[in-house]
Amino acid sequence: MSIASIIGQALVLFGTFFYVLSSLGLIRMPDVYNRMQTATKSATLGSLGVIIGVGIWAIGEVGSYSWIPKTLIVAVFLLLTNPIAAHALIRAAYKSGVPLWEGSIVDRYKEAESSLERVEEIKEKLEEPSRGLR
């Protein structure tokens, strides 16, 4: 049992712990948005731990260094694409009208949209007299 095996196993154990936590959050949370929040973050961290941990574990177990670049590619790809997928999903859920949990008190997206509408109204009011002056 070499040092690389021990470090790799520790990383894999860390990752699986966060995997289980992410699926627990998927069950526990009351709302689509909260579920996505807990699940995606911890699943991303967990997959980083598992995949890089397997790359380091393979040095001691298989005896080959060629696993590390491949595992790094998979890990970086997951790290880049997981937040994008989560963002697209949440945006689609909000636009298709999934209601927020009744305990959530802040909806910044709706506030921003209503303030944009008010800005448009004020702009129209400001432009009308200038047309008259010309």
Place this chain on the structure above:
Amino acid sequence: MIEVYLFLIAVAVILSMYRFFRGPTTADRIVAVDIMTTLTTGLMVLFALYYRRAIFLDVALVYAVLAFVGVIAFARYMEGGL
């Protein structure tokens, strides 16, 4: 020792399957599918070490790409743009 980690990830997949079958809205089910694909990628990488075959890592990479495209397609469909 790898079997223990494989078992733990399988437990996580089964727990997120509960949300997949139970989920009240479509978005819940797609979130569960997204998490299950991430878990499956980790499972494939662990299986590569279990069978000592480095070629299985490529399978995991291709699976991650296809799962990402699939989730984006589902999101576009829910938004009404597909």
